[in-house]
Amino acid sequence: DGGITQSPKYLFRKEGQNVTLSCEQNLNHDAMYWYRQDPGQGLRLIYYSQIVNDFQKGDIAEGYSVSREKKESFPLTVTSAQKNPTAFYLCASSIPKGPMNTEAFFGQGTRLTVV
Amino acid sequence: AQSVTQLDSQVPVFEEAPVELRCNYSSSVSVYLFWYVQYPNQGLQLLLKYLSGSTLVKGINGFEAEFNKSQTSFHLRKPSVHISDTAEYFCALSGNTPLVFGKGTRLSVIA
Numbered sequence: 001d002g003g004i005t006q007s008p009k010y011l012f013r014k015e016g017q018n019v020t021l022s023c024e025q026n027l028n029h030d031a032m033y034w035y036r037q038d039p040g041q042g043l044r045l046i047y048y049s050q051i052v053n054d055f056q057k058g059d060i061a062e063g064y065s066v067s068r069e070k071k072e073s074f075p076l077t078v079t080s081a082q083k084n085p086t087a088f089y090l091c092a093s094s095i096p097k098g099p100m101n102t103e104a105f106f107g108q109g110t111r112l113t114v115v
Numbered sequence: 116a117q118s119v120t121q122l123d124s125q126v127p128v129f130e131e132a133p134v135e136l137r138c139n140y141s142s143s144v145s146v147y148l149f150w151y152v153q154y155p156n157q158g159l160q161l162l163l164k165y166l167s168g169s170t171l172v173k174g175i176n177g178f179e180a181e182f183n184k185s186q187t188s189f190h191l192r193k194p195s196v197h198i199s200d201t202a203e204y205f206c207a208l209s210g211n212t213p214l215v216f217g218k219g220t221r222l223s224v225i226a
Binding site: 004006031033035040041042043044045048058088090092094097100101102103104105106107108109111 | 124145147149151156157158159160161164166205209210211212213214215216217218219
């Protein structure tokens with residue numbers, strides 16, 4: 001079955017440590033996204049990539065980094081510079097329709113907790 | 116800048132009653148509009164989308180939404196809710212940018 005796989009589902013990190021969240025898709029989508037979800041805040045865009053080897057910052061990119069070496073993969077690293085990393089992280093992908101972005105398909109999320 | 120406002124953060128409703136979840140948007144360019152549903156500790160699932168054409172859009176699980184360009188609204192409706200509809204619902208738009216989401220509406224269906 002085609003879809004987006006995020007791993008792990010739950011992740012615990014000590015303060016000061018970097019951690020990498022995995023996102024893999026087999027939908028053959030060009031565009032991939034990382035969103036952060038906090039209670040009552042909706043989803044906020046961290047980074048996105050429209051094509052391999054290229055990515056752009058979203059609204060809350062500080063303290064995060066990404067890479068896009070393969071079409072299928074878009075890992076997110078939460079660095080020690082992120083002051084409040086405890087959150088639910090969602091990866092998504094989509095197919096651009098001309099200059100527009102159509103619906104995004106989401107993974108099941110990774111819940112990161114700093115201990 | 117584009118933005119989405121969901122007018123109610125929480126909506127309680129009795130089982131088998133109708134429900135409307137309100138969404139207004141702001142954009143200076145043409146947009147696509149979406150409603151997603153999220154169950155606890157899960158990702159988002161697409162309920163329905165408006166890209167063009169008929170302003171009344173039907174989705175999964177008996178939901179529908181109406182695009183109103185003059186009022187810049189995209190309200191979600193269901194004529195009779197079930198306990199299983201209890202979840203968080205997100206309205207979103209996209210133009211030539213990634214999806215922009217509202218803050219969500221928590222729908223609680225009461226038996």
